[in-house]
Amino acid sequence: MKLKELAEKLNLSQTTVSRALNGYPEVNEATRERVNKAALKFGYSANANARRLAMGRVGAIGLVIPADSSQRFGPHTAEFLAGLAERLSRDEIDFLLSPIVDNDEISVYKRLISSKRVDAIIVSGPVLVDERVSMLIDANFPFVLHGRTNIDRPHAWLDIDNQGAFYQAASHLLDLGHRHIAMIDGLRGFTFSEHRELGYRQALSERGVEIDPRFIVHDYFSDEIGFRETQRLLSCTPQPTAIIAGSMMTALGVSRAVRNKGYQLGKQVSLITHDDVFPYLNASNMVPSMTTTRSSMRSAATRIAEMLVRVLDGEPVDNIHELWPVELTVRQSSGPPISG
Amino acid sequence: MKLKELAEKLNLSQTTVSRALNGYPEVNEATRERVNKAALKFGYSANANARRLAMGRVGAIGLVIPADSSQRFGPHTAEFLAGLAERLSRDEIDFLLSPIVDNDEISVYKRLISSKRVDAIIVSGPVLVDERVSMLIDANFPFVLHGRTNIDRPHAWLDIDNQGAFYQAASHLLDLGHRHIAMIDGLRGFTFSEHRELGYRQALSERGVEIDPRFIVHDYFSDEIGFRETQRLLSCTPQPTAIIAGSMMTALGVSRAVRNKGYQLGKQVSLITHDDVFPYLNASNMVPSMTTTRSSMRSAATRIAEMLVRVLDGEPVDNIHELWPVELTVRQSSGPPISG
DNA sequence: CCTTTTATCCAAAGCGCTTTGGATAGGTTA
DNA sequence: TAACCTATCCAAAGCGCTTTGGATAAAAGG
Numbered sequence: 001m002k003l004k005e006l007a008e009k010l011n012l013s014q015t016t017v018s019r020a021l022n023g024y025p026e027v028n029e030a031t032r033e034r035v036n037k038a039a040l041k042f043g044y045s046a047n048a049n050a051r052r053l054a055m056g057r058v059g060a061i062g063l064v065i066p067a068d069s070s071q072r073f074g075p076h077t078a079e080f081l082a083g084l085a086e087r088l089s090r091d092e093i094d095f096l097l098s099p100i101v102d103n104d105e106i107s108v109y110k111r112l113i114s115s116k117r118v119d120a121i122i123v124s125g126p127v128l129v130d131e132r133v134s135m136l137i138d139a140n141f142p143f144v145l146h147g148r149t150n151i152d153r154p155h156a157w158l159d160i161d162n163q164g165a166f167y168q169a170a171s172h173l174l175d176l177g178h179r180h181i182a183m184i185d186g187l188r189g190f191t192f193s194e195h196r197e198l199g200y201r202q203a204l205s206e207r208g209v210e211i212d213p214r215f216i217v218h219d220y221f222s223d224e225i226g227f228r229e230t231q232r233l234l235s236c237t238p239q240p241t242a243i244i245a246g247s248m249m250t251a252l253g254v255s256r257a258v259r260n261k262g263y264q265l266g267k268q269v270s271l272i273t274h275d276d277v278f279p280y281l282n283a284s285n286m287v288p289s290m291t292t293t294r295s296s297m298r299s300a301a302t303r304i305a306e307m308l309v310r311v312l313d314g315e316p317v318d319n320i321h322e323l324w325p326v327e328l329t330v331r332q333s334s335g336p337p338i339s340g
Numbered sequence: 341m342k343l344k345e346l347a348e349k350l351n352l353s354q355t356t357v358s359r360a361l362n363g364y365p366e367v368n369e370a371t372r373e374r375v376n377k378a379a380l381k382f383g384y385s386a387n388a389n390a391r392r393l394a395m396g397r398v399g400a401i402g403l404v405i406p407a408d409s410s411q412r413f414g415p416h417t418a419e420f421l422a423g424l425a426e427r428l429s430r431d432e433i434d435f436l437l438s439p440i441v442d443n444d445e446i447s448v449y450k451r452l453i454s455s456k457r458v459d460a461i462i463v464s465g466p467v468l469v470d471e472r473v474s475m476l477i478d479a480n481f482p483f484v485l486h487g488r489t490n491i492d493r494p495h496a497w498l499d500i501d502n503q504g505a506f507y508q509a510a511s512h513l514l515d516l517g518h519r520h521i522a523m524i525d526g527l528r529g530f531t532f533s534e535h536r537e538l539g540y541r542q543a544l545s546e547r548g549v550e551i552d553p554r555f556i557v558h559d560y561f562s563d564e565i566g567f568r569e570t571q572r573l574l575s576c577t578p579q580p581t582a583i584i585a586g587s588m589m590t591a592l593g594v595s596r597a598v599r600n601k602g603y604q605l606g607k608q609v610s611l612i613t614h615d616d617v618f619p620y621l622n623a624s625n626m627v628p629s630m631t632t633t634r635s636s637m638r639s640a641a642t643r644i645a646e647m648l649v650r651v652l653d654g655e656p657v658d659n660i661h662e663l664w665p666v667e668l669t670v671r672q673s674s675g676p677p678i679s680g
Numbered sequence: 681c682c683t684t685t686t687a688t689c690c691a692a693a694g695c696g697c698t699t700t701g702g703a704t705a706g707g708t709t710a
Numbered sequence: 711t712a713a714c715c716t717a718t719c720c721a722a723a724g725c726g727c728t729t730t731g732g733a734t735a736a737a738a739g740g
Contacts, residue, residue, distance in 0.1 A: 002696060013720045018698060028718060048455040049393040050696035053725050058389070060436065060457075065425055073425070074620055078418030081437065085405055085413070089439035094457070096400065096436055097421065099429035114385040117400075117434070222620035249620045252592070260627050280414055280562035280589040287600050342726060353690045358728060368688060390726035393695050 001044045010038055021046070052116075060094045061308060062118035064108050074221065075249070075278055076297055080124065080146070083301025091309060093119075106131055113141050120308055122146065127189050142311045144304050144320070147191050156311050156320035158304050162192045163199035165293035165326040169244045169272040170203035172291075172328055176336045178242040178270065182215035182233050184226060184254065185246035193218060196246065196274075215240055226253020234261055234269070241337035242270040248281050251290065264288075270334040274326075288332030295326045341384045350378055361386070392456075400434040401648060402458035404448050414561065415589070415618055416637055420464065420486070423641025431649060433459075446471055453481050460648055462486065467529050482651045484644050484660070487531050496651050496660035498644050502532045503539035505633035505666040509584045509612040510543035512631075512668060516676045518582040518610065522555035522573050524566060524594065525586035533558060536586065536614075555580055566593020574601055574609070581677035582610040588621050591630065604628075610674040614666075628672030635666045 007017045012035070020027045020035035027035075038044070052058050063081075066073055084095060096118050100108050109132055112118055120142035123132055130149040137153050145157035166183065173181050183200050186193040197216060204211050214236055219225045226245060230253065233240050245251040251273035258269045265271050266288050275283045275292040277299075283290040307320050347357045352371070360367045360375035367375075378384070392398050403421075406413055424435060436458050440448050449472055452458055460482035463472055470489040477493050485497035506523065513521050523540050526533040537556060544551050554576055559565045566585060570593065573580050585591040591613035598609045605611050606628050615623045615632035617639075623630040647660050 003698095004696075014697080015699080015721080016719055019719090022698085026718065031718080043450075043454065045451060045454040047393075047696050048457045049389050049398075050725090051698075053387075053389040053393050053727085054696080054698040056725075065421070073418060073422040074618075075415045075418060078413060078415055078421075081405070081418075081421075082413040085437065085439035089441050094436045094438050096434045097425065098434050099425035101429050111385065114383065117388045220620070222622075224620075224622050224625050227625060252621070253625075256625075256627050278414075280560070280564075281592070282562075282564050285564050285567055285593075285596075287596050343728095344726075354727080355691080355729080356689055359689090362728085366688065371688080387726050390695090391728075393697085394726080394728040396695075 001042045003044075003046065006035075006038060006042060006044050009042070010035060056116075058117060058119045060096050060118050061088070062096045062098060062112045062121045064098050064100060064105060064112065064121075064123075066100055076221070076247075076276055079276060079278060079297040080301045083296075083298035084122070084305045086298070087302045087305035087309075093309075095122075106135060109135060110139075113139055119312055120144070122304060122308065126191050128191055128194060130191075142308075144308045144311060146300065146304055148195075149191060154316075154318045156307055156317040158300060158307060158322045158324070159192075160295045160300065160324040161326050162195040163202070165199060165274055165295070165328075166196040166244060167199035167203045168326070168328040169274075169291075169293055170200045171206075172330065173242045173244070173270060173272065173334065174203060174207050174209065176242075176270065176334065178337050179209055180212070180215070180238050180240040181209075181242045181244065182217070182240040183244040183246070184217040184219070184229050184250050185244075186218065186221055188218040193246070200244065221247035221249045223249050223253035223256070226250035226255075227257045228253070230254045230257035231261075234258075234263075241268070242272070242334070245271060245273040248273060248275055248278060248283070255286075265333045266335040267338055270337070272328075272334055283329075284331060286333070291329065291331045291334040293326045293328050295324060300324065341382045343384075343386065346375075346378060346382060346384050349382070350375060396456075398457060398459045400436050400458050401428070402436045402438060402452045402461045404438050404440060404445060404452070404461075404463075406440055416561070416587075416616055419616060419618060419637040420641045423636075423638035424462070424645045426638070427642045427645035427649075433645075433649075435462075446475060449475060450479075453479055459652055460484070462644060462648065466531050468531055468534060470531075482648075484648045484651060486640065486644055488535075489531060494656075494658045496647050496657045498640060498647060498662045498664070499532075500635045500640065500664045501666050502535040503542070505539060505614055505635070505668075506536040506584060507539035507543045508666070508668040509614075509633055510540045511546075512670065513582045513584070513610060513612065513674065514543060514547050514549065516582075516610065516674065518677050519549055520552070520555070520578050520580040521549075521582045521584065522552075522557070522580040523584040523586070524557040524559070524569050524590050525584075526558065526561055528558040533586070540584065561587035561589045563589050563593035563596070566590035566595075567597045568593070570594045570597035571600075574598075574603075581608070582612070582674070585611060585613040588613060588615055588618060588623070595626075605673045606675040607678055610677070612668075612674055623669075624671060626673070631669065631671045631674040633666045633668050635664060640664065 003014050007014045016027055017035050020032040098108050098112055122144055124146035126145055126147040126149045128150050133149050133151050136143045137155055148157055148159045170181055185196050201211060217229045243254055245254050254271055255265060258265055263269050272291045275294040277296040283292045310320055311317060343354050347354045356367055357375050360372040438448050438452055462484055464486035466485055466487040466489045468490050473489050473491050476483045477495055488497055488499040510521055525536050557569045583594055585594050594611055595605060598605055603609050612631045615634040617636040623632045650660055
């Protein structure tokens with residue numbers, strides 16, 4: 001069923017039917033109703049391609065995702081997508097996932113833009129000076145960045161206060177009396193990771209605590225890394241008495257290594273984790289319950305979707321950015337240091 | 341830059357340029373090269389909407405995902421998407437995620453079909469008699485099902501042997517001498533979940549072991565459910581001496597509850613988990629290492645993408661289905677029952 | 681040397697929609 | 711009653727591409 005046929009059945013022109021369907025004012029209410037009813041009855045729904053061709057709009061936003069078997073497409077991405085879906089479904093905006101081909105990320109973005117299949121793009125996992133971001137600004141293509149870069153040309157972004165998170169975590173541990181604090185976070189180069197390290201260093205420096213480079217780990221978020229690195233850390237002299245973990249997955253590995261050594265969390269080793277809030281992995285239900293810096297990835301994504309809609313509505317991007325604070329929740333996995 | 345302009349610059353017709361670009365034979369090799377070079381130089385790339393409108397094809401496949409904050413969009417979905425991306429990137433096929441609106445799943449599918457935005461659909465999480473599947477068959481719309489249904493009209497699917505998985509797990513536990521075996525699996529109604537219960541029941545029945553309905557749990561896959569239900573199970577009389585968990589997330593909760601009670605995995609309580617293979621959560625690295633039935637969700641997705649391409653190439657769906665066996669890997673979390 | 685084939689290329693007709701620039705008829709105003 | 715709105719509808723022109731049905735010229739066949 002196409003517009004023309006529907007129009008014929010109704011003895012109306014395509015113009016009128018189109019207008020009736022799209023809510024234009026210059027059509028009689030009675031007519032509109034008649035059209036709507038008929039559309040429903042015949043199961044008519046506009047061909048999206050034709051519609052977009054005519055309008056120059058798309059009704060979809062783009063995301064570029066890694067296509068190899070890397071760790072990068074993990075539970076964080078899933079939460080993120082779920083959050084986007086939550087908001088975008090309201091406007092019937094779909095999203096287009098474009099896998100990276102030939103490891104050439106930037107050209108996937110370019111393809112996405114020039115193929116006109118998306119109205120906007122969401123960029124995540126930025127590095128400090130992100131080529132994608134400057135390219136998108138240059139191309140004047142609408143996008144929202146999840147995270148931050150050092151590029152100070154105006155663009156829309158949302159980030160959480162990663163520096164503050166690790167600063168708070170480290171400060172709390174210092175308050176408790178810890179002096180040997182390690183951190184196991186995400187890969188070096190990513191802004192979030194660098195910011196977290198900054199927060200960690202800041203806290204330690206403020207108290208005059210020396211920073212031991214062996215205690216700073218950057219790697220993938222996985223239980224295995226958490227386990228392995230904690231084992232390594234616990235064989236250092238002096239041993240760290242506290243660890244800050246960048247993700248729940250990492251924390252699982254850390255816990256395991258700590259237990260494995262016969263230690264208890266919150267006693268010989270304290271642990272603070274950054275919690276992106278996975279519905280299937282709850283920090284407060286852990287045993288012992290986990291001290292965390294918490295910020296829902298899903299909510300952030302929902303908000304980003306919101307911002308994207310604003311960008312698409314033409315709002316100037318200068319004002320579209322948000323920095324979300326991160327709150328420390330003290331639970332049982334952190335306590336004053338005791339000797340092993 | 342549009343086709344017309346490019347054609348003008350080259351002093352050729354749109355037809356020829358289009359054909360040159362799309363690899364049709366009726367164009368001189370020299371001309372083709374000239375065209376390709378010019379296209380590259382001017383950064384020309386066909387407007388996808390126009391292209392699709394003209395061709396009636398899309399270059400994207402559809403997936404419907406839950407948009408609420410349910411548990412359903414979790415790490416399994418993420419792995420699945422990653423697997424699809426791995427294969428579809430080769431053919432530059434994108435995927436379109438359509439969130440469910442108003443909780444009306446079937447109409448999202450219909451919208452997806454009639455809006456002509458995707459060439460095919462991937463359906464996952466089928467129930468025993470799945471309305472979506474019969475609808476898609478009726479509509480004669482290409483799709484591949486991840487999982488199985490009882491609908492015996494021809495369609496393409498890939499499933500793992502869920503029944504066999506739980507049958508093997510239960511049998512192994514019975515072999516070890518367990519007589520009180522519980523299972524904590526996914527939500528009732530889903531085929532995979534029903535199949536697993538079938539396997540479990542079959543194993544127990546074959547050995548004449550009575551089935552205790554309190555020992556069969558169906559719920560979301562999460563550590564919290566695993567924890568809570570295990571606590572409940574361990575307060576039953578008689579206590580189960582073994583638990584089969586449907587997912588790694590569940591297993592984390594189970595482990596925690598077991599430890600919490602002062603028990604050891606593989607001693608007072610044995611645990612076998614179905615492992616969908618998450619890169620960030622490794623069964624063999626757990627302590628104690630985890631006995632699993634293992635089947636990579638990611639590989640399955642990659643294969644499904646492969647099948648989808650075949651479906652799109654017009655191969656009859658009758659022969660496009662695969663049932664993947666699941667292998668039991670015995671590790672330390674399962675052992676003979678000992679008294680608490 | 682003329683006819684037939686083959687290799688290239690092109691003009692124009694869609695694909696299904698939105699939107700521009702009127703038409704038409706009934707109602708208002710003076 | 712004539713001149714002017716207003717509300718409602720329509721025909722036709724794109725949107726940028728692919729594809730059909732030739733045209734043209736060079737090569738081959740007789």
